[in-house]
Amino acid sequence: MRLSPLEDLTPSQTALRDLITERRGGIHGPFQVLLRSPGLGVAAEALGTYCMGESALTPRVRELALLITAQRFGAQHSWVAHLGKATDAGIPAAALERLARGDEPSFPDDEDDLVYRFAASVLDEHFVADDIFAAGLARFGESGLVDLIGLLGNVALLAMLLNAFQVELPPGARSPW
Numbered sequence: 001m002r003l004s005p006l007e008d009l010t011p012s013q014t015a016l017r018d019l020i021t022e023r024r025g026g027i028h029g030p031f032q033v034l035l036r037s038p039g040l041g042v043a044a045e046a047l048g049t050y051c052m053g054e055s056a057l058t059p060r061v062r063e064l065a066l067l068i069t070a071q072r073f074g075a076q077h078s079w080v081a082h083l084g085k086a087t088d089a090g091i092p093a094a095a096l097e098r099l100a101r102g103d104e105p106s107f108p109d110d111e112d113d114l115v116y117r118f119a120a121s122v123l124d125e126h127f128v129a130d131d132i133f134a135a136g137l138a139r140f141g142e143s144g145l146v147d148l149i150g151l152l153g154n155v156a157l158l159a160m161l162l163n164a165f166q167v168e169l170p171p172g173a174r175s176p177w
Contacts, residue, residue: 001167001168002165003032003033009035012039013035013036013038016042016045017035019042020041023045029081030167033161033167047150047154048158051147056140056144057144057148060086060111061115063082063085063089063091064086064089065119065148066151067079067083067086067099068115068119069151069155072123073155073159073160074163075158075159075162076175077170078155078158078162079100079176080170095108095112099116117135118135119148122149122152123152123156
């Protein structure tokens, strides 16, 4: 990582460390960076907790959207941390292998395909075509679409932190790209 390990924590850094450790089991990935800005860290942790655990989206949709974003941003740490969760949620490993390579994933499930098309539109083109938007609205509802955009943005924030600060992969993990 581009930053030295923190030695003496301020009271707000200590509070953030304790919160993250309680909720996530330790300070991993982007949270190593977020400790440097406790205000942002608290907000990002709360947003991430909502997006990945409390939103209107199913775990399968959340994990797929996260991996699509991680692939688009080259966030290997996020990919490694969530690949197993995505396959456990039922997303076909072969489709995820194609996604990792940057190929068309060809998801056999209609919902997975819709999540891919919606997320890819937002992340690649920064807009969503009317037909994709209408399909997303019909499938996920207004709340679900807002949550999906929030999740994409949250993962993008974490990906930028991971990449800019060059956070290392966990020991023994290999780069997916």
